[in-house]
Amino acid sequence: MEKFQQSFPSKQVAWPASRKWALSGVVGSGNLEVLIEPSAAAPASVSYSVETSFPGYKDSWLAALGDFASHYAVGGTTITIHDQGASPIVITMRLRQALDLLTSVKP
Amino acid sequence: MSRVPYHELKARERIAAIVDPGSFSEIIPPPERVMSAYLPKLGIPVAFDDGIAIGRASIAGKPLYLAAQVGQFVGGSVGEVHSAKLVGLLKSAARDRLPCVFLVESGGVRLHEGSSGEIGIAEAIRAVFDCRAAGAPTIAVIGSDIGAYGGMGILSACCDFRLMTEHGRIGISGPIVIEKWMGKEAFDSSNRALVWKTSGGKTRFLLGDAEALVNDSTDAVRDGILSLLSRSAKPDLAFVKARQKFLQERLDTFGKTPDPDAIWAALGIRDVAAATLAEASEFVESFAPKKP
Amino acid sequence: MSAQPRDLRRRNKAARISRASGLASGKLVPHERTADLLRAVIEPGDILCLEGDNQKQADFLAAQLASLDSSTMRDIHLVMSCITLPEHIELFKKGMIRKVDFCYAGPQGGAVADLLASGKFPIGAIHTYNEIYARYYIDLTPRVALIAAAKADRAGNLFLAANTEETPAIVEPTAFYDGIVIAQVNEIVDELPRIDIPTDQVDFVIGAPYPMHLTALFTRDPAAITDVQILMAMVAIQGIYKEYEVESLNHGVGFNTAAIELLLPTYGEELGLKGKICKYWMVNPLPTMIPAIESGWVETVFSVGGEVGMERYTAARPDIYFTGRDGSFHSNRPMGQLAGHYALDMFIGASLQVDIHGNSSTVSKKRITGFGGAPNMGCQPMGRRHPTKAWLKAGREANPGPGSIPGRKLVVQMVETFQAGRVPTFVESLDAQDPSIKAAMQGVAPVMIYGDDVTHLVTEEGIANLGACRTPEERTAAIRGVAGYTPVGLKRSSADTASLRERGIIKLPEDLGVSPARANRSLLAAQEVKDLVRWSGGLYDPPAQFVDW
Numbered sequence: 021m022e023k024f025q026q027s028f029p030s031k032q033v034a035w036p037a038s039r040k041w042a043l044s045g046v047v048g049s050g051n052l053e054v055l056i057e058p059s060a061a062a063p064a065s066v067s068y069s070v071e072t073s074f075p076g077y078k079d080s081w082l083a084a085l086g087d088f089a090s091h092y093a094v095g096g097t098t099i100t101i102h103d104q105g106a107s108p109i110v111i112t113m114r115l116r117q118a119l120d121l122l123t124s125v126k127p
Numbered sequence: 128m129s130r131v132p133y134h135e136l137k138a139r140e141r142i143a144a145i146v147d148p149g150s151f152s153e154i155i156p157p158p159e160r161v162m163s164a165y166l167p168k169l170g171i172p173v174a175f176d177d178g179i180a181i182g183r184a185s186i187a188g189k190p191l192y193l194a195a196q197v198g199q200f201v202g203g204s205v206g207e208v209h210s211a212k213l214v215g216l217l218k219s220a221a222r223d224r225l226p227c228v229f230l231v232e233s234g235g236v237r238l239h240e241g242s243s244g245e246i247g248i249a250e251a252i253r254a255v256f257d258c259r260a261a262g263a264p265t266i267a268v269i270g271s272d273i274g275a276y277g278g279m280g281i282l283s284a285c286c287d288f289r290l291m292t293e294h295g296r297i298g299i300s301g302p303i304v305i306e307k308w309m310g311k312e313a314f315d316s317s318n319r320a321l322v323w324k325t326s327g328g329k330t331r332f333l334l335g336d337a338e339a340l341v342n343d344s345t346d347a348v349r350d351g352i353l354s355l356l357s358r359s360a361k362p363d364l365a366f367v368k369a370r371q372k373f374l375q376e377r378l379d380t381f382g383k384t385p386d387p388d389a390i391w392a393a394l395g396i397r398d399v400a401a402a403t404l405a406e407a408s409e410f411v412e413s414f415a416p417k418k419p
Numbered sequence: 420m421s422a423q424p425r426d427l428r429r430r431n432k433a434a435r436i437s438r439a440s441g442l443a444s445g446k447l448v449p450h451e452r453t454a455d456l457l458r459a460v461i462e463p464g465d466i467l468c469l470e471g472d473n474q475k476q477a478d479f480l481a482a483q484l485a486s487l488d489s490s491t492m493r494d495i496h497l498v499m500s501c502i503t504l505p506e507h508i509e510l511f512k513k514g515m516i517r518k519v520d521f522c523y524a525g526p527q528g529g530a531v532a533d534l535l536a537s538g539k540f541p542i543g544a545i546h547t548y549n550e551i552y553a554r555y556y557i558d559l560t561p562r563v564a565l566i567a568a569a570k571a572d573r574a575g576n577l578f579l580a581a582n583t584e585e586t587p588a589i590v591e592p593t594a595f596y597d598g599i600v601i602a603q604v605n606e607i608v609d610e611l612p613r614i615d616i617p618t619d620q621v622d623f624v625i626g627a628p629y630p631m632h633l634t635a636l637f638t639r640d641p642a643a644i645t646d647v648q649i650l651m652a653m654v655a656i657q658g659i660y661k662e663y664e665v666e667s668l669n670h671g672v673g674f675n676t677a678a679i680e681l682l683l684p685t686y687g688e689e690l691g692l693k694g695k696i697c698k699y700w701m702v703n704p705l706p707t708m709i710p711a712i713e714s715g716w717v718e719t720v721f722s723v724g725g726e727v728g729m730e731r732y733t734a735a736r737p738d739i740y741f742t743g744r745d746g747s748f749h750s751n752r753p754m755g756q757l758a759g760h761y762a763l764d765m766f767i768g769a770s771l772q773v774d775i776h777g778n779s780s781t782v783s784k785k786r787i788t789g790f791g792g793a794p795n796m797g798c799q800p801m802g803r804r805h806p807t808k809a810w811l812k813a814g815r816e817a818n819p820g821p822g823s824i825p826g827r828k829l830v831v832q833m834v835e836t837f838q839a840g841r842v843p844t845f846v847e848s849l850d851a852q853d854p855s856i857k858a859a860m861q862g863v864a865p866v867m868i869y870g871d872d873v874t875h876l877v878t879e880e881g882i883a884n885l886g887a888c889r890t891p892e893e894r895t896a897a898i899r900g901v902a903g904y905t906p907v908g909l910k911r912s913s914a915d916t917a918s919l920r921e922r923g924i925i926k927l928p929e930d931l932g933v934s935p936a937r938a939n940r941s942l943l944a945a946q947e948v949k950d951l952v953r954w955s956g957g958l959y960d961p962p963a964q965f966v967d968w
Contacts (some may be wrong), residue, residue, distance in 0.1 A: 021170050041158045047174040048199030073172045074841045080904040102172045107837035108904035109647050109879045293968050320966035
């Protein structure tokens with residue numbers, strides 16, 4: 021198991037106050053789960069925390085997570101990831117799904 | 128454009144598609160991080176919900192308790208936390224005399240966690256009977272790829288009702304385990320047609336192991352749950368004795384029949400090939416003998 | 420002038436036949452006497468051909484051969500397409516084989532690597548299918564060929580059913596150069612549905628105690644197609660199929676191309692492409708093509724082999740598939756490969772590794788696989804002269820200027836940047852370049868498709884038009900540009916990528932009007948095998964391992 025944390029600058033996220041968290045994905049072979057939560061500490065950056073059972077790909081992880089932070093407004097959140105060997109495209113898809121869930125307003 | 132079938136959805140998507148919009152109130156949600164203490168020691172990643180989402184919700188305005196298992200996470204297996212969530216949910220249902228619905232997707236007890244999973248599932252089964260005794264209906268929905276096996280097969284069998292799709296399977300030992308112990312001649316687990324004809328939804332419905340067989344869609348599953356909620360099955364001694372007699376007779380009749388198609392034919396299916404291909408609703412309407 | 424008699428080979432054949440005469444009644448030999456027959460007709464030093472490709476196997480004859488003693492069976496030069504069965508490996512372990520010329524060792528790739536390491540695998544060369552068939556007519560003509568057929572009549576005529584595959588390509592050179600042809604058959608009958616191999620070309624027929632082994636190699640379960648593969652399929656349809664108006668094509672066996680087949684009746688229809696693309700196919704009877712066929716997309720399909728479970732469906736669609744007078748499906752591997760080489764607008768396939776020059780390979784240090792048919796289809800046929808729209812357009816992009824070759828086949832590699840288990844597909848150097856592997860192959864790395872032949876690379880990141888690149892450096896930059904977060908991709912320069920995108924050499928999904936949000940399984944015309952059965956009107960009989968109902 022490899023664990024690492026990293027923050028990236030990102031525009032501040034906008035979400036309805038009623039939402040406290042969003043979860044996407046599941047922990048399973050080639051997949052991961054992403055939990056996104058508010059963090060009052062730093063509105064202009066996102067803090068990632070990753071736990072993966074496929075060690076040795078930190079460079080590739082950080083590149084994908086950094087791109088996500090610069091393409092989307094996720095500042096002021098903490099994103100926690102449990103991974104079981106997801107490929108970067110799946111990582112990006114799950115991050116987007118979690119963000120969509122967080123920011124979508126449902127009746 | 129076709130909608131995503133029930134069996135392809137993940138646990139939380141199933142809940143969202145089945146219950147009244149916005150009605151699900153999760154108990155111990157992911158941010159609380161109540162997770163397995165065992166898996167990290169084995170180098171296996173943990174999940175925020177330990178592979179099961181539980182909570183209160185309503186279907187067509189009827190309040191109920193609901194659990195959905197995440198089959199992708201360690202095979203939907205029942206570990207210490209996972210079973211504690213099941214037990215707590217069942218106790219709440221018994222206390223409030225509300226229905227308890229399980230969207231099952233599990234290979235059984237999580238062996239990685241030793242006896243705590245075994246004890247946990249035993250407590251959960253006990254809690255199912257407490258619910259039944261209290262008059263809180265219990266329904267196992269079995270329509271996922273993994274099905275309901277091992278301890279979750281037993282738990283499902285102990286519920287008042289089983290609602291299945293043709294994708295669902297229920298049993299104790301899984302096909303690979305049977306093949307391992309009995310040999311490939313006795314049961315070839317790579318013969319998926321045989322596996323489904325033995326333990327799949329249509330066969331279980333014909334044999335009387337499942338009370339409802341519905342199409343592989345969340346609408347059909349929701350409607351099926353609703354119609355079962357209106358049925359009462361509080362067990363008494365006469366009910367149990369009648370059930371045991373039924374099972375004994377079934378064993379006497381089919382215990383030595385190796386070919387599942389022959390069992391279908393003996394149970395009144397005229398065109399086995401067409402019935403095999405039919406949608407569940409068509410199967411129930413046009414092929415299966417009418418239930419009393 | 421030497422006085423050497425001109426019929427030595429023929430006399431030798433007669434001597435072998437007469438040694439076996441006591442075993443046969445006419446041409447029929449009881450299966451219990453197979454080992455005696457092989458001992459009687461095979462001589463040390465023979466070139467021996469054992470039929471077996473990636474689907475069809477003369478498995479009973481292989482097992483009988485492997486059961487022989489190396490004192491009687493030795494010094495054999497084995498020629499065959501695919502080393503697939505444990506019995507094939509046994510021939511090497513017993514030391515019967517002096518030399519082997521072959522194409523492919525899929526399931527036995529690990530065993531072959533082990534044999535090679537212990538010096539027990541004397542490779543002549545590793546070929547493509549058409550190369551080895553060609554050599555059967557030149558310098559590797561079999562002295563004895565052991566083949567498989569579905570049925571024989573009592574005179575020794577053979578019926579090959581759906582899996583004709585390579586049988587004629589083995590039998591013809593053997594029979595017409597005084598070799599001996601021995602066939603195992605599933606069944607001996609009074610009258611054949613049709614005659615595929617006349618008895619004139621057959622010497623002995625054995626009714627095998629069990630039917631020949633057939634693999635359902637081309638069946639892909641739609642349930643296993645992922646959203647990422649659907650995204651790539653949408654990108655390929657927009658950026659290549661539509662862009663070049665691809666009319667004739669071959670698909671590989673992967674899930675990527677299965678996704679494309681299942682998007683034609685939905686996404687393709689929506690784009691108004693029906694009747695414009697994907698009309699003529701050289702491909703096995705893929706179950707995932709049933710929805711496109713039933714929706715009227717396809718004119719014809721010719722195949723190198725059959726597919727288990729597709730017998731009734733193909734027989735019911737003689738307007739699409741090639742069928743015999745008896746009504747059943749017909750295939751031919753060498754002719755299909757020839758068609759794939761010369762008559763197609765496009766070959767599209769996948770690979771395990773792609774290097775920074777666009778070369779691809781499925782060989783690793785622990786697995787010696789080989790080639791099969793992909794290199795013949797995934798290459799530029801320099802002898803092609805007839806033009807098509809797609810061929811000319813790709814040619815204009817790749818070879819501008821006076822006097823250059825006017826056309827180019829579209830050779831497309833479609834890969835996810837990572838394989839399962841987070842193994843990167845893109846690498847700086849192929850495993851196939853390993854010195855130990857090259858040493859066993861006379862110094863040549865076993866490359867499946869050369870980068871020089873590839874026109875397009877499709878990944879989940881987008882399309883790189885390698886054919887339009889002007890220098891090797893530019894090609895490498897284009898490859899890095901679509902290699903995502905692999906180590907190869909992380910070395911890209913964003914300026915290079917932006918300039919290639921400006922010139923249309925790199926196209927991202929949004930450049931092609933593809934929205935990743937739409938890429939999900941509900942877009943597939945069939946989401947599971949049962950849907951394919953429904954599309955076929957109940958005529959497709961999936962093998963039991965693909966049934967979940």
